[in-house]
Amino acid sequence: MFIVSVLMFPAAALAAPVKVEALGFFDHPPLQPTKDAIQKVCQEFGDQVQLVFHVENTADGNKFMKDNGLSGHLPVVLYIDGSVAQNINGKTVVFRDFEGQGWTSQDLEQVLKLNVAGQKTAVSPPANALTEAWNPGAIPPGAAAFANGQSPGADNSSTGNQSSLFPIYLMGAIILLLVIIIIISVVRRPAAGRK
Known part of the structure; x- marks a missing residue:
């Protein structure tokens, strides 16, 4: 059994x-x-x-x-x-x-x-x-x-996959730069109008 x-x-x-x-x-x-x-x-x-x-x-x-x-x-x-x-x-x-x-x-x-x-x-x-x-x-x-x-x-290569991210990083950097320029121009405009 x-x-x-x-x-x-x-x-x-x-x-x-x-x-x-x-x-x-x-x-x-x-x-x-x-x-x-x-x-x-x-x-x-x-x-x-x-x-x-x-x-x-x-x-x-x-x-x-x-x-x-x-x-x-x-x-x-x-x-x-x-x-x-x-x-x-x-x-x-x-x-x-x-x-x-x-x-x-x-x-x-x-x-x-x-x-x-x-x-x-x-x-x-x-x-x-x-x-x-x-x-x-x-x-x-x-x-x-x-x-x-x-x-x-x-x-x-150790950077093969990273190269595909470059356009994304570049676009992000450009957008960030544009936002900074807009903020600076808005902040400076009222100060320039008072002079």
């Missing part, structure tokens, strides 16, 4: 949970939405996923960085069963930085579904993925994975 009950027990229940280790500055308010997204997705899987947060600017976070060869200022890094890079249907997704910058909660959910089902998705991370020099645009969501982990035409 014991043998029959063991054979009928679902194999998935015997499997070790998928381990998700999240490193980041989770004590900083801008990272709260990313932390919430990670928690929400992981909670969907109950005991099948073990989630551990490491706060980067603590002894635990520093030890985790050292143990995993991480360096620099890394807002968020997610290790899923030991790897930050995961293959989703032939595409490499690197789980680092804010949710929405190179990875989404849907990507995390898909990876966890696959791993919980026993399909391992971990792949070698691309060059610089574990350093501050990583460019989150190096493998945009949906880009095909290649043997070396890079996508074709990827800009691996």
